[in-house]
Structure formats: C-alpha cells, structure tokens
Amino acid sequence: MSTSPPVVAEEPRGIGTELPVPPTGPRRRSSFLSGPAGRHLGLVAALVALCVIGMITAADRFGTGSNIRTILTLAVVIGVLSVGMTFVIIGGGIDLSVGSLVALASVWSTTVATQTMSGQGWWAIAMVALIVGTVCGLVNGIFVAYGPIVPFIMTLATMAAAKGLAEVISAKKTQVIRESSFKDFFNGSVIGIPVQVIVFAVVGVIGWIVLNRTTFGRRTYAIGGNPEAARLAGINVKTHTVALYALMGLCCGIAAILISARTNSGSSNLGIGYELDAIAAVVIGGTLLTGGRGTIVGTVIGVLIFTTLNNVFTLNNLDTSTQAVAKGAIIVIAVLLQQRLARTELRA
Amino acid sequence: MPSNDAAPGPDPAPRGAPTGAPGPGPTRGTSRRTFLFGGLAFGSTAFLAACTSNSVGGDTTTAGTTAGPTTSAGTASGTGAVTSSSAAVTDNPGGKMVKIGFSAPAADHGWMASITDQARKFADSMTDIEANFVEGTNDVNQQISQVETLINAGVDAIVLLPFDGAQMTEVARKAMDAGIEVVNVDRVFSSPFSYRTYIGGDNYGMGVSAGTFIGQQLKDNGVTDPVIAEIQGIASLPLTVDRSKGFADALNTFGFSVTNQVSAEFTADSGEEVTANLLQAAPRIDAIWNHDDDQGVGVLAAIETAGRSEFFMVGGAGSANVMRAIKDDNTVLKATVIYPSTQAASGVELARLLVLEKGMSDLEELEVPKSITLFSAVVTKENVDSYLPSAFES
Numbered sequence: 001m002s003t004s005p006p007v008v009a010e011e012p013r014g015i016g017t018e019l020p021v022p023p024t025g026p027r028r029r030s031s032f033l034s035g036p037a038g039r040h041l042g043l044v045a046a047l048v049a050l051c052v053i054g055m056i057t058a059a060d061r062f063g064t065g066s067n068i069r070t071i072l073t074l075a076v077v078i079g080v081l082s083v084g085m086t087f088v089i090i091g092g093g094i095d096l097s098v099g100s101l102v103a104l105a106s107v108w109s110t111t112v113a114t115q116t117m118s119g120q121g122w123w124a125i126a127m128v129a130l131i132v133g134t135v136c137g138l139v140n141g142i143f144v145a146y147g148p149i150v151p152f153i154m155t156l157a158t159m160a161a162a163k164g165l166a167e168v169i170s171a172k173k174t175q176v177i178r179e180s181s182f183k184d185f186f187n188g189s190v191i192g193i194p195v196q197v198i199v200f201a202v203v204g205v206i207g208w209i210v211l212n213r214t215t216f217g218r219r220t221y222a223i224g225g226n227p228e229a230a231r232l233a234g235i236n237v238k239t240h241t242v243a244l245y246a247l248m249g250l251c252c253g254i255a256a257i258l259i260s261a262r263t264n265s266g267s268s269n270l271g272i273g274y275e276l277d278a279i280a281a282v283v284i285g286g287t288l289l290t291g292g293r294g295t296i297v298g299t300v301i302g303v304l305i306f307t308t309l310n311n312v313f314t315l316n317n318l319d320t321s322t323q324a325v326a327k328g329a330i331i332v333i334a335v336l337l338q339q340r341l342a343r344t345e346l347r348a
Numbered sequence: 349m350p351s352n353d354a355a356p357g358p359d360p361a362p363r364g365a366p367t368g369a370p371g372p373g374p375t376r377g378t379s380r381r382t383f384l385f386g387g388l389a390f391g392s393t394a395f396l397a398a399c400t401s402n403s404v405g406g407d408t409t410t411a412g413t414t415a416g417p418t419t420s421a422g423t424a425s426g427t428g429a430v431t432s433s434s435a436a437v438t439d440n441p442g443g444k445m446v447k448i449g450f451s452a453p454a455a456d457h458g459w460m461a462s463i464t465d466q467a468r469k470f471a472d473s474m475t476d477i478e479a480n481f482v483e484g485t486n487d488v489n490q491q492i493s494q495v496e497t498l499i500n501a502g503v504d505a506i507v508l509l510p511f512d513g514a515q516m517t518e519v520a521r522k523a524m525d526a527g528i529e530v531v532n533v534d535r536v537f538s539s540p541f542s543y544r545t546y547i548g549g550d551n552y553g554m555g556v557s558a559g560t561f562i563g564q565q566l567k568d569n570g571v572t573d574p575v576i577a578e579i580q581g582i583a584s585l586p587l588t589v590d591r592s593k594g595f596a597d598a599l600n601t602f603g604f605s606v607t608n609q610v611s612a613e614f615t616a617d618s619g620e621e622v623t624a625n626l627l628q629a630a631p632r633i634d635a636i637w638n639h640d641d642d643q644g645v646g647v648l649a650a651i652e653t654a655g656r657s658e659f660f661m662v663g664g665a666g667s668a669n670v671m672r673a674i675k676d677d678n679t680v681l682k683a684t685v686i687y688p689s690t691q692a693a694s695g696v697e698l699a700r701l702l703v704l705e706k707g708m709s710d711l712e713e714l715e716v717p718k719s720i721t722l723f724s725a726v727v728t729k730e731n732v733d734s735y736l737p738s739a740f741e742s
Contacts, residue, residue, distance in 0.1 A: 061628060067628045070625065070627075073624070074621055172455065172457055172458055172461050173458060173742060174616060174642060174667075174669065176669060262646075262649060263617050263619075263645060264646075264648075264652075265649070267642075269457065269614070269616065271617060272613075273613075314629045317609070319583070320580075320584075321584075
C-alpha cells in the first residue's frame, strides 16, 4: 500500500490529456502558492475583476467591513457543500442529492430540537443534523459502490426520497427554532469573524489537507482518474467510494446546521437546488467532471465568485433577469479565461 | 430555481392566507346580517371574503378591518352568502346527495396543504356532500386523467385547482360538456367555456393592498423621498409580476416608487440570502414589502442578524408565524397581506350550490356568479386577533 501513492499520482495526468484542458495535473509536492495559485490565475483574475467592478459601481458600500462579512457569510453554506462535492467529483462520482439532504437534515434536527429534545442545547440540533447527513451519505455510497448503481441515478433517487421524507417529518411546515443557544452560537462571531465563516474555513482547510496531504486524498485522485488501475494498485475502491459519499453527507449535515442557524428555521424547502450551485462552483474551480483532477482552492474561489457576483448585482440594484444573464455569461468567461491561462502556462 | 417545487410556475407562489376558519366571525362594516351556525360554516371563510370584496372591494385602506374573512374561534356568523352553507341540512330538505370531485396540485407546501385540508374539512362537515378527493399531483398528465376518472364516476360537480390552468382547460371543457359543473379555483382556465364559476385570489390586489398600506404609513409619518424595498418571490412567475405591478401602481398614487427590488424563491434560505445583500445595498430603508411569509422567516432572520430596525416590513400571504410576530409587535414586521387558502373550500360550497340550483341568498341574483375574486386584506396588530385563528402554520 505504501507504494501506491506514486503510481496514483500519475493517473490523473493520463486522464487529463484526453481533454481539451491541458494536463497540468495535481502536482502535490508543489507548495501552496506555486502550484494551485498558478493554475487558478484565471479564477483569481475573475474574482479580482468582480471586486474592482464592485468598488467602482458601489464605491461607498462594497468595500465596507460589514459587506465583506456578508459576502463571506453567504458563501458559507454553498462553500461547505462544494468542498464535499469536490471530493465526490474528483473521485469520479457526482451527488445530486445534497440539496435534499440539507433539507432533510435541517428538518429532522429542528423537529427533534423543537419537540422531543427541547431544551437540550444547541449541540442536540447539531448532532442530529450531522448524523442524518452522514447516514444518508452512507446510503448513497453503499448503493453506488456495492449496488452498483450509477451515482447520477442513485443520488437522483435520494434527492427525491430525502425531499419526501423531509416533507413527511415536517408535515410541510417551517420549524422555527426557539432554542436560542443554537442560533446565538452559530450566528455569533469571534474577534469580529462570524462563527459561520470560521466553520467554513475549518472545513476548507481540513478538506485541503485531506486531499493534498493524506493517503485518502491521493487515493481519491486515483479512483477518479482510473478506478481499475486504482483497484490493481491495491486500493479498496468500494470502501473508498462509500467514504467519499459519507463525507459529502457529513458536509450536508454541517451545511444544514449553518443554514438552520441563518434562517432560524428548518424546512423541507431549504437547500433546494444547492446541488447545482455546488457542482457549478466545483467545475468553475477547475475540477474535471470526469474525475481525477481538481483542487479545493479552486472550488473555494469558485464559490466566492458566485457570492460576490450576487452581492455586486444587488448593490447595483440589477433586476433578477439581468442578473441571470450576466451570471451565465460570467461563468463561461471565467472558465474560458481559466483554460486559456492554463494553456499558456503549459506552453511556457 | 432548478428545484422541485419552486420551479413550476404557479405552484409555490400563493402561499399562506388564513385557512378556512373554524367558522367565520363577526364581520364588521357593510350591511351584513349574521347567522349563527356553529362549526358548520367551515371553510366558507373565503367565500365571505369573496362576497365582501365584491361589495366593498377597492377600498384597500380599510380592508383590514372591514373586509375579509374576519374570524374568531368557535363562533360562526357569516355574511349573507354563507347562509346557505351554514344551513346546509335545512337548505336541502329533499336530502339530495351532492357528489363532488376535487383535484388540486400536490400539497407540497403550507399554503397548498391548507387548500386541500380546508376543502376536505368543509366537505366532511356537510351531511349532503359525498366528496371524492383525488390525490394531489404536480403532473398535469396525471391530473387530466384524474379529472377523466371523475367524469366517468359521474360526479355532479368538480372543484379543480389546476396545476396549470391553460393545460387543464381542455379536460375541464370535457367535464362541462358532460353536464358536470366545474368550479375553477385560483389558477384560471384559458376558456370561459371550461368552467361554470371561478373563485380565486387577487395577486394584483395583493400588491395594491401592500402598496397602499405602506404608502399611507409613510405619508402619515411625513416621510418624503422614502427608500422602499421589495422582496419578490420567483420573479418569472406571472403572479409575481402581477403583485409587483399592483405594488408599484399603489405606491405611485402617493408619488412613491420602489427603490430596491430583489427576488427570492419562496424559501426561507433564499429569503435570507437576498435580504442579507439587500441590507448591504441600502444603508437606510423606510419600508419593505416581502411577497411571501414562508421566505419571510429567512428575511426576518437576516434583518435580525444585521441588527437593522429603522424600517417597517409588510409580509404577504399570511402565515401563523407572521401573524404571531405582528401580534407580539417586537420585530419590524407590522402587517401582512393575505392570500386566502380557504378558496378551495369555498369552491366546494359553490359547487354544492350549483348542483342544488341555489343562488347566493344575500345577493339579488338568482344564480351563483360566474367569477369571484377574493380580497387581499391587510392584517395589522389591530385586527390580527380576528385573522390568527384561521392562519395556517407554514
């Protein structure tokens, strides 16, 4: 097993060459800045450009501390989901059920908290959300790995089932949280930084470390790049796949906690459509939908681009239809820019 | 927007509204006789609203207090039209059983769940109604075949809240041709030949009520050049466009206009998100109209997080959560504009009247009217007690 990582490291590049994107490959030995930052120049440029547009069009409001806190806080939920999604997609899968899992976890935890375990404190809500999310992720993973059912279909099924279960549990009612310690804790801030942002940062950093500095991460790349080669290299592809989806489920649980605290409620309508936002952020961040390649840093920048976009649009009072058009255009531009830069980098 | 139930056009939109009260309460204003018939009048609340709105409609500022389904628990005193419903048994001495079929979209959110609940409760309360409720569905094909089944079952009337009015027009026409009275609820068919009677909410009127209330408040407080923000539901829906148009038109009569407009998706998380950005965009706000009380949970959370309170807020639809907040009066939420969820229950009663060939007794007309548009009353701290018992839990 100890010999597997070097073998593995080569796999993603092999896959990369088949695609229009040049195989810059995850050079995991490179430093934080020289590697990913170089590859994400296009993304960073897009984000900076957005900030400049914000500074110009809404000079008095964009750069304020409270606005930056708002942007970061709004990035948190999609951000946590995107980190989990990065793992799943790099591992060659996809998870369409995350929106529904967030809904289910939020509804279940808030129902439990407002009824059977009322008065137990914020940790009761949080624990239930984490457990529900992880268990649902495990179910996804087990069926995908041992079923086997294609991830797309399996998670599509979970998406429907979890939404339905959430409706059953909540009786389609919005559960307003009266446990004030919960919202106080997760809506509070430490030395001026919102707890939500800290949670996101912790998830992001742990995600980065796991993906770049552990055997688990290397195996994830291997499995996504070429599952058969990974299997021959001695990796237990099945259990690893289960772990990836369970990890995604855990992220859904965390996201459910954060979103429940932010909206002060749990509802079967929460989080709907988030799977697409998360997938979009991951793809913008340079992760291949075919698996085998991608980075957490890119994903995080992708999420920030999305959130900043919405913020800048709202600051300028743009109507929703215009926003949608501009959003689509900017997604394409960001990805084009990223590919162009990656190509020049390769030639250089 | 790629969501399951947010996407389909009209579906998630009209949430909230006071649910069919366990008996309409004393309605003040206008020449209304009252009749007391205990819990029997279930669900006829919206019916009241309809009649009332027809007679006093347009006077939006007084709407909250004079019109609308004013209810108070337990008692049931109706305005004229309700008489017949309350007096079900005595009104139907021949004891003819009325077979009514009912079809509505899936009860996937509070307002729609309430629509079916209210209708069912009303039907159960009437001894001369034999109700046939088919499973709610958001699949137009399935709803069409359900209606065909009802036609084949030989019901006397069909109460139909279509998932999509235009797409259900044809099968409704088929029912009419088969001699079945079709009562069209809320989402209108595209042909008048497809239904005998229409009953539904008034989205434009909802905007007018909200705009008039906000405009009047600002004017009374002497605010000039106010910053008025609007938080829409799904912006692309026709009903959202109607609501916003009514809002803008009403504000315009005061010389005001909407300063900041954002749109959410009828969910708490979307409401929270757009509001967080909105509060950054406008450092000072005088008034906010939020189209939907379900997303309002998130809107209020964002306002609380930002610690803003320099403005007042008006909700939309009328959920119980929001009414409790209005009553407690410790948030920025000072009013909400209702969109009744009792209309399907009223539709069942209209169907019954049609089959029994009755009119609406307080009207001079011999027949049930062709169209009834409900009134969007403004619920404030002053009249919230009347509406709270009939509000639905989101």
